[in-house]
Amino acid sequence: MEQPSASMRIKSYFASSVEQAIQEARQELGPDAMLITSRRSAPEARALGAFEVVFGLQASGNQPDNPPRPAALVPDFPSELQNLRAQLEEIKSTLQVRSHDPSPTDVKELLAHLASLDMSPGAARELVSAAVRVRDQHSPQQPGATLSLEAHAEELVSRRLRFAFPIQEKSQEPGKLIVFVGPAGAGKTTTLVKIAIREFLANRLPFQIISLDPYRAAAHEKLRSLAGIIGAGFTAVSSIEEFVGAVEESRGKSIVLADTPGYSPSETGHAEEIAECLRHISNKQVHLVLPASMRRDSLTRCIRDYAGFEPDCLLFTKLDETDSRGAILSTVLEADKPLSFFASGQNIPEDIEPASASALLESMFRKEVVEAVSAA
DSSP: OEEOOSSEEEEEEEESSHHHHHHHHHHHHOTTOEEEEEEEOOGGGGGGOSEEEEEEEEOOSSOOSSOOOOSSOOOOOHHHHHHHHHHHHHHHHHHHHTTTSOOHHHHHHHHHHHHHTTOOHHHHHHHHHHHHHHHHTOOTTSGGGGOOHHHHHHHHHHHHOOBOOOHHHHOOSTTOEEEEEOOTTSOHHHHHHHHIIIIIITTTOOEEEEEEOSSOGGGGHHHHHHHHHHTOEEEEEOSHHHHHHHHHHHTTTOEEEEEOOOOOGGGHHHHHHHHHHHHTOOSEEEEEEEETTSOHHHHHHHHHHTGGGOOSEEEEEOGGGOSOTHHHHHHHHHHTOOEEEEEOSSOTTTSEEEOOHHHHHTTTSOHHHHHHHHHO
């Protein structure tokens, strides 16, 4: 990369090291060329090489397209040369001290691994960059100095994940309303019953189930049947007014679990009616139920479509139907919402567990990585 000058010919050389760039310049310009400066490449030129060195030769009149090597040297600048030597020594020392820096191969391999898990490119780059920074901060004597880049990434994710409190611990007071919202086919009804058995029936806490669907009269029947099997109180409501009345009637004596219909993107008007109603009800917890088998872009769209319900936490179902947990992780990190439960099958009440970092990350990172992070 050449720059015209009235007094000298100046050219930049890019390479992976200062020494390599100097060697290339000497080969092209000859021993008379003078090293003017060296520095790390600017972000927009980093693809050409990690370091840039600038050489100069004294100009002699108008330069042709391929000028011969000038015989004269650029005037000597002792102080500049001394500063330049100091910079080179500092760069050399830094590279030696930080010999544990991750190689580009480590970074590429981890990015490719996260991409294979359907993690968004942006979230993957952010995570890997953060992992590199953390490992850079460890001296060889610190406990985490020997951890791999993948282990640092797993540890960073574990720290960022948040989890909702167990329902029964937050919901022992009568009148607590727990609402399940989400797209059609996400498994809200089955999940509600699993949680009802696990969290309330097993702990002998009184609860009432309400099925709200103002538009499909037959939509209540599955939940009515399941509620009858477990011996739970059940109320079917077909309007917002009936729903508010049923909640108020149950507030003084039991916890209320409410099932809501799933909506397509074209039914946002109907969804807003229920969302507006919920915004005026206090002492509630809203779980946005999402199928883990859904594509990453669809999960992102669902979170956007159901933002009006102001969900307190995310609940993922159908984990048994996907091996790509990266989409879940991307969605959770982007939404910045706590996780409540993971469900993985139709068995009631067995196929559900409180969400945890280990349940999400063990299938994303190697077992030895998880164990290494735990040991550190």
